[in-house]
Amino acid sequence: MKYPILSVLLLFSAAPSQAQIHLGPNQPYPNIQAAASAIQPGDTVYLHAGSYAGYQTVTNLKGTATDWITITRYQNDAIDISGGWQFIRCEYLQFRNLNFKGNTTNPGRLFSIDNGGSCATQSKYILVDGCSFSNTTDAAATVAFKFAGVDYFEVTNNIFKDIPACEAMDFNTCHEGLIRGNRFENCLSGGHIKGGASNITMDRNLFINASQSPWVAYELGGDTGAPFYCPGDNFEVKNLHFYSNIIIGGYRGLALSSAKDCKVVNNTFYNCGQATMRFLTTSNFYPTLSGNQVENNLFAFGTSAYFNGGTQPAGAASFSHNIYYSIQNDPFNGPYWDSPALDAIKDLNPLNYGANTPMFVNGPGNDFNLLAGSPAAGNGKAQTEPATDFYGKPFSASARSIGAIEVDINTAIKETTGSDAPLFVYPNPATDHLEVNVRGAVEIWNTIGVKVLESGNEQQIFIGNLSPGLYFLRAGNRSVAFFKE
Secondary structure, eight states: OEEEHHHHHHHTTTTOOSSSEETTTTBBBBSSHHHHGGGTTTOOOEOOEEEEEEEEEEOOHHHHHHHHSEEEEEOOEEEESSOOOEEOEEEEEEEEEEEEOOOOOOOOEEEEEETTOGGGGGGGEEEEOEEEOOOOOOOOEEEEEEEESSEEEEESSOOEEEEEEEEEEEEEEEEEEEEOOOOOEEEEEEEEEESEEEEEESSSOEEEEBBBBTSEEEEOOOOOOOGGGTTOOOOOOOOOOSSEEEEEEESOOOEEEEEOOOOEESSSEESSSSSSSEOOHHHOOOOOOOOOOEEEEEEEEESEEEEEEEOGGGEEEESSEEEEESSSSSSSSEEEEOTTTTTTTSOOOOOOOOOOOOOEEEGGGGGGEBBBOOTTOOOOOSSSOOOBBSOBBBOOSSOOOOSSSSOOOOBBOOOOOOOOOOOOOESBBBBSEEEEHHHOEEEEEEETOEEEEOSSOEEEOOOTSSOSSOOOEEEEEEEEEEEOO
């Protein structure tokens, strides 16, 4: 799948600003709503240190293809935004390095962009990068972050954390988007995509304890009311791609709900509490699942080894080159599939492995690099997508691995100790300092392949000047992902 928005965003996101708009205490404008009428294409809006509380609404704020509007924090100022920002019928906006955090006064929704209730006025060309969203505790909010009627968008390198009462992010009536490199931690649910949404890729995201009973870490599909589909969207969801993601723990993993032609490829699922995948007929208007592909995934089961769903036709989903691995039991004869509901789609060629099979460097420590001898190394089905693994490393063209992390089968990571021990960082996520368990030179790279920091022999590295988001620390030929808050 090509990303029609990606090249546009990267080309113009660094365009020089025409003016600077300053918000905050002792600044010309107290908040984004007050400043909206003054913001012009190409402007950069800076939020200075402080708290920005209360609901804010901005309508028809539009940059252009050559002059994006940027909304970001001033220098490294500490800010927090609560009460809810809503942007309606907006275009060519980028939001960078902002901190949205609920509190006891404003515990509800943090951020939303929509089309004002009409598909004729979709918001479009929106980038949200390096922001954090946390502490939404009001169940009535339904979701902390929402796109409803947005086309051509990217949501990248953000942190969604401590959202126990509602979903973290929802995308309804959205098309042509990329959701990459985000971290979801301690959430009721990571969220969903539905409402006639199409051509959206979710890749290289990390889910840690991102679902609580009875929710899933993420849902592709759902059930949408008739007024919310756009003309021509005669499906609940179509052409959604779930690539190179890692889901750890939580109650349930991924759901395909009335989904059509979606691909779930090269992901790692580890120790979900109940069902690792679900296949559901949820939509009142377009209920039938069809044409979905589940390939090259590594399903690692703990106490529950379970695939769940309602009755499905044979064409609902196809399976190929997936590994079903028990981290507790050996031998392991594979997971339980709801029967007879899933008999028509059950994997007929399962690759089942027990706990004595070498698989991960340190699964309990969330290091899912593959050990030497792992059956996942180099044994995947040949694919053109995803092109890169969870770390952004290219998958092998001739011997792709199974799961979210690629290895060279000739140099697969060995189970070692002492000075050759696997690479770890602490804390993760980190705020100001990062501790590493090795001595020697290390490098820190961002998700677009730019080296942002280099350190010598220190085991404690200052990262306070980095923007929030996903990074990769490299030491020699080893790499580990971490999040900067």
